[in-house]
Every structure is written in C-alpha cells, then in structure tokens.
Amino acid sequence: MNGVKKILLTGLYSAFALISFMLENLFPPLFITGGRIGIANIFVLFAGITLGFRYGLYALTVKSVLGSIFCGNISAVLYSLPAGVIAYAAQTAIIFCFRRVSVIAASVTGGALNAVIQNAAFCVITATPEYFVYSPYLALIGALGGLIVGTAVYLSLKFLPAAYFDGSKPKKEQSD
Amino acid sequence: MPKKTPAELKKSKPFYIFDLIVYAGVAAVVAVIFLAVFYFNGNTATAGFNFYVNNQLAAEYFFESDAFAVKSGFEENFSLSEEGVIYYANGNVTQYNIIIIDKASKTARVREANCVGHDCLSHTVSEKGGFIYCAPHNLKITPMVLTDPVTGQTVKERL
Numbered sequence: 432m433n434g435v436k437k438i439l440l441t442g443l444y445s446a447f448a449l450i451s452f453m454l455e456n457l458f459p460p461l462f463i464t465g466g467r468i469g470i471a472n473i474f475v476l477f478a479g480i481t482l483g484f485r486y487g488l489y490a491l492t493v494k495s496v497l498g499s500i501f502c503g504n505i506s507a508v509l510y511s512l513p514a515g516v517i518a519y520a521a522q523t524a525i526i527f528c529f530r531r532v533s534v535i536a537a538s539v540t541g542g543a544l545n546a547v548i549q550n551a552a553f554c555v556i557t558a559t560p561e562y563f564v565y566s567p568y569l570a571l572i573g574a575l576g577g578l579i580v581g582t583a584v585y586l587s588l589k590f591l592p593a594a595y596f597d598g599s600k601p602k603k604e605q606s607d
Numbered sequence: 608m609p610k611k612t613p614a615e616l617k618k619s620k621p622f623y624i625f626d627l628i629v630y631a632g633v634a635a636v637v638a639v640i641f642l643a644v645f646y647f648n649g650n651t652a653t654a655g656f657n658f659y660v661n662n663q664l665a666a667e668y669f670f671e672s673d674a675f676a677v678k679s680g681f682e683e684n685f686s687l688s689e690e691g692v693i694y695y696a697n698g699n700v701t702q703y704n705i706i707i708i709d710k711a712s713k714t715a716r717v718r719e720a721n722c723v724g725h726d727c728l729s730h731t732v733s734e735k736g737g738f739i740y741c742a743p744h745n746l747k748i749t750p751m752v753l754t755d756p757v758t759g760q761t762v763k764e765r766l
Binding site: 506534561585 | 742
C-alpha cells in the first residue's frame with residue numbers, strides 16, 4: 432500500500448473515529464461518570480494494525496483533540512490524549528510483539544489501561560483525588576469496552592480481503 | 608522475536624492460551640486498585656458538608672444546627688431560596704447549580720444545573736461518603752469530617 436493511499440485511509444478512519452466519539456458522547460455514561468465503551472477506538476486500532484503505528488496515532492490525535500473541541504470540553508484533551516496514547520502504544524506493542532496473544536486480549540488491556548490512566552490524570556489535573564474511587568469500576572468498564580472493540584477489529588480483519596494487506600489488486604471472480 | 612505482520616493477523620485466532628495470562632494480569636491490577644481505594648478510603652464520622660469553589664472552602668453546612676455558612680469572599684456565589692442552595696459559578700447568575708440538602712436523610716444532591724455534561728446531577732453526597740463535582744462550574748461538595756485528621760480538633764471545638 433503506497434503512502435498516498437495510507438494518508439487517505441487515515442483521514443477516513445479519523446473521520447469515522449471522530450463521528451463515533453461524538454455520537455457516543457450524546458448518550459449518558461455507562462453505569463458511572465466517565466464510563467464509555469469507546470467505539471471510536473475501533474477505527475484507531477484498525478488504522479494502527481492495517482496502516483501502521485503512526486497512522487493509528489494520527490487518527491487517535493484527531494479523535495481526541497477535535498472530539499473534545501466539538502463536544503465543548505477542550506480541557507478533556509489534557510487527560511484523554513495522554514491516556515489514549517499510552518493505551519494505544521501498549522495495545523499495538525502486545526499485538527505485534529507477542530505472536531501468541533490475540534487482538535482481543537490486547538484490546539482488553541488497552542481499554543482497562545486507558546480508563547485507569549485517564550481517571551488518574553483527571554484526579555491530578557483537577558485536584559479531585561476523591562474521583563480515584565471510581566478507578567476500579569472504570570477499569571472494568573474499560574476492559575469490557577476493550578473486549579467489544581477488540582472483537583469488532585478482529586472480525587473486520589477476518590472479513591477484509593487479503594489483497595488489502597499486500598497492496599495488490601483483488602482478483603476478479605471469473606465467470607464461466 | 609519476529610514481529611507479527613498485518614497479513615498474519617488476518618489469519619490469527621480470536622483466543623490463544625496466553626490470553627489467559629493477559630486477562631489475569633488485568634484482573635490483578637483491578638483487584639489491587641480496589642484494595643488500595645477501600646483501604647485508604649476509611650469511614651469517618653461527618654458533621655455536615657463542605658462546599659469548595661476552585662478548591663477553596665467557600666461554604667459549610669452543619670447537620671446539628673441546620674445552618675448554611677458562607678465564607679467571606681464567596682457571598683456572591685451562594686444564595687438560599689425555597690428551592691434549595693443556589694450556587695452561581697463566578698458570581699454569574701446565568702451559570703448555576705441548584706443544590707438540595709435533605710436534613711432528614713443527611714444527603715445533598717444537585718437537582719438542576721446548566722453546566723456542560725450534567726455529571727454533577729448523577730451523584731449524591733451523604734454523611735457516609737461520596738462527593739459531587741461540577742467541573743465546568745468548579746464546584747465540589749464533600750462530607751465534612753467530624754475530626755480534623757491533622758489537628759485532631761473536632762468541628763464543635765472549631766466553631
């Protein structure tokens with residue numbers, strides 16, 4: 432896959448991630464404040480796996496920065512972006528460096544890590560240590576979100592044609 | 608160790624036996640956080656509620672006397688009405704939180720607010736614990752501990 436195609440696809444995945452983030456933000460949180468599935472991470476992780484680490488990072492940055500601006504909470508970037516970057520790096524490291532660990536397990540790890548780090552950063556930045564009480568519950572919700580995201584990414588990879596990965600054109604089915 | 612390629616990921620399985628190690632690690636971390644939170648979050652007797660604005664103690668409510676006392680410099684932020692305690696962010700009447708204090712059940716909650724997100728509406732603070740935090744309006748409501756952990760002075764002695 433050439434660089435131009437990768438950039439175009441990165442833009443597409445970034446847009447999907449941003450739209451998913453904003454749509455999910457319209458709904459109330461899951462069980463407790465800050466509890467989200469993180470549907471947008473499907474596109475971030477998918478971009479990271481199929482296009483490369485830095486392209487997934489671009490999609491993550493666009494989602495975090497523009498999503499926070501459009502949702503009216505610019506300060507959220509301070510804790511959502513660092514948490515997202517660390518979780519994304521951990522996920523891709525697990526996926527690409529460990530041959531006997533599945534995409535779903537890596538996504539569960541990333542989801543839990545993202546929730547804990549984001550909550551900890553929020554407590555430090557806003558000087559509200561009381562919020563740390565929610566960390567274990569947010570970690571569980573994050574792990575659940577990671578399970579859903581990982582399953583979606585795994586199924587997407589399965590259904591994607593092999594030609595998508597090696598850059599060749601898909602073979603047309605020959606009719607008799 | 609050779610890295611996995613995207614093409615290999617397409618052929619990968621949804622579950623490997625080593626995934627159990629990953630899941631066990633995540634469960635262990637969650638368990639440690641649970642233990643840490645409940646170990647350090649010990650129950651202490653409470654005498655009322657503290658109201659913080661920009662992390663500064665701005666007002667206090669006392670169960671025993673049913674009194675709401677506003678600290679000097681924050682008079683423009685609070686107003687008492689039949690609806691409850693009305694908090695105005697930065698003294699601006701267009702940015703508000705209406706706080707209901709139930710003396711019988713010794714609880715406080717935000718009944719109405721025009722902040723972004725409305726996260727403060729889903730929390731309740733009581734004599735047993737909890738807290739309310741409205742980030743857009745910089746308002747925090749926490750239980751007032753009966754005894755100051757630093758000085759050992761009780762709330763009654765301080766009054």
